[in-house]
Amino acid sequence: MPKVYTCFCTDIIHEGHLNIIREAEKLGELTVGVLPDSQMIRYNRFPTKTTEERMDMIRALPGVKDVIEQDQIMYDDVVHKLRPDYIVHGDNWGDSAMQAIRANIVRLLDEYGGELVEIPYTHNADVEKLDRQMREKLAMPEFRRGRLRKLLNMVPIVKTIEVHSGLTGLIAEKTIVAKDEAISQYDAMWISSLCDSTEKGKPDIELVDMTSRFRTIDDVLEVTTKPIIFDGDTGGLTEHFVYTVRSLERMGVSAVIIEDKTGLKKNSLFGTQVEQTQDSIENFCEKIAMGKKAQLSDDFMIIARIESLILGKGQQDAIERARAYVKAGADGIMIHSRQKSPDEIFDFCDVFRSEDKETPLIVVPSTYNTVKEDELKEHGVNIVIYANQLLRAAFPAMEKAAKSILENQRAYETDSALMSIKDIITLIDEL
Ligand code: SPV
Ligand code: MG
Numbered sequence: 001m002p003k004v005y006t007c008f009c010t011d012i013i014h015e016g017h018l019n020i021i022r023e024a025e026k027l028g029e030l031t032v033g034v035l036p037d038s039q040m041i042r043y044n045r046f047p048t049k050t051t052e053e054r055m056d057m058i059r060a061l062p063g064v065k066d067v068i069e070q071d072q073i074m075y076d077d078v079v080h081k082l083r084p085d086y087i088v089h090g091d092n093w094g095d096s097a098m099q100a101i102r103a104n105i106v107r108l109l110d111e112y113g114g115e116l117v118e119i120p121y122t123h124n125a126d127v128e129k130l131d132r133q134m135r136e137k138l139a140m141p142e143f144r145r146g147r148l149r150k151l152l153n154m155v156p157i158v159k160t161i162e163v164h165s166g167l168t169g170l171i172a173e174k175t176i177v178a179k180d181e182a183i184s185q186y187d188a189m190w191i192s193s194l195c196d197s198t199e200k201g202k203p204d205i206e207l208v209d210m211t212s213r214f215r216t217i218d219d220v221l222e223v224t225t226k227p228i229i230f231d232g233d234t235g236g237l238t239e240h241f242v243y244t245v246r247s248l249e250r251m252g253v254s255a256v257i258i259e260d261k262t263g264l265k266k267n268s269l270f271g272t273q274v275e276q277t278q279d280s281i282e283n284f285c286e287k288i289a290m291g292k293k294a295q296l297s298d299d300f301m302i303i304a305r306i307e308s309l310i311l312g313k314g315q316q317d318a319i320e321r322a323r324a325y326v327k328a329g330a331d332g333i334m335i336h337s338r339q340k341s342p343d344e345i346f347d348f349c350d351v352f353r354s355e356d357k358e359t360p361l362i363v364v365p366s367t368y369n370t371v372k373e374d375e376l377k378e379h380g381v382n383i384v385i386y387a388n389q390l391l392r393a394a395f396p397a398m399e400k401a402a403k404s405i406l407e408n409q410r411a412y413e414t415d416s417a418l419m420s421i422k423d424i425i426t427l428i429d430e431l
Helices: 013-027 037-042 051-061 076-082 096-110 125-139 141-145 147-154 166-174 193-199 208-225 238-251 268-273 282-296 315-327 342-353 373-378 389-408 412-417 420-423
Strands: 003-008 029-034 068-069 087-091 115-119 158-162 176-179 181-183 188-191 228-231 255-259 301-306 332-335 362-365 383-386
Touching: 003 013, 003 076, 013 029, 013 087, 013 115, 013 125, 037 125, 037 147, 068 188, 076 096, 087 096, 096 115, 096 176, 096 181, 096 255, 125 141, 141 147, 147 158, 147 188, 158 166, 158 389, 166 208, 166 389, 176 193, 176 238, 188 208, 188 383, 193 208, 193 228, 193 389, 208 228, 208 238, 238 255, 238 282, 255 282, 255 332, 282 315, 301 315, 315 332, 315 342, 332 342, 342 362, 389 412
Parallel strands: 003 029, 003 087, 029 068, 087 115, 158 188, 158 383, 188 228, 228 255, 255 301, 301 332, 332 362, 362 383
Antiparallel strands: 176 181
16 A cells, blocks of 8 residues: 655644545555644744644544654654655645745655656635634634743743834745755744834834824734744833833733833943933842733743943843843843944853753843854754844845935836835735
């Protein structure tokens, strides 16, 4: 009996999957692979069921002889072990990531003469509705809020990108890259005070009020499913911060990061060039503790951001604050630096990790941008935030187009640098 293999990366079974099973079963004895959580999320399918539940769901389907766990999104291990005569897959190899998977399957099957069988993808209203319902579930506040904590246990480092609008939210949601047979995408989104303010043409001094910041969050929530980490600046007055915590929880935001500064906050990347005052440990601990007390859900996180290195107060001060903030209830520590090299961040992380193995560490490598995620992981970092790159990419591109039109008194010269009109009008999926 020929051996047939297919792999499912889904929490729900619809007509399309059943069709694949029916076709696969005609070719021989069918084994279905199930991707574990860590691999599902690499391909932007955040699991709402456990791996075991997914395996049971498939085991119960008629025509399936065996169900196994496929530990990697690429097929190397499973093909070397099973040597299937046929691998069956839908023909929906849409994006570059899917293409990379296809190339991987073809290469492996070619080694011994196996065959890839591609089944026409089932497009119908029911299948599309189920897909949409699945996305809707992921987008709901209750589910989305807890997703950051889950991710911390699922991926070696949570990759987070800045978003400041629905459109940038879509980029964070959908961008996926396949390189060297590995698939990569963002895990979470950062709503930066710098970018949210700059987008509105305002300085980053807590001038844009919370109502307006919430509006930005809402725009992002509407079109995405990934978890949000909100830049809460100083958190404002403790009496106000407790309300912010409740509002963020209710919206389905996963975490707020507040920085230990007081008075008129300026952007950290100014460092000591401008007057900035660090809060006392006592006051800031009180703010964290009151925030934690106000919080009603278990999964929301209040992360304390330490500005000691930014303000030239040194490692000792940073470590002392980290200890105190964790004791006051902080769910994570963000350590910030504006050095070109990551050395002071590494020093901090090494000392912190020697005392505390659990509390998540968050970094923002804007100035020390040569550091790679693997190095950060080695020093115990759990979340990396690319805090402003999308806004900084957009501004020069827009300014260049604006200048070109003035210089040439027409838009022709800039057109080749622009997205086509066809692409822009079809960029947003309609319901
Ligand atoms: C932000 O993105 O708004 C931040 C990070 O707070 S930084 O700009 O580096 O201060
Ligand atoms: Mg900020």
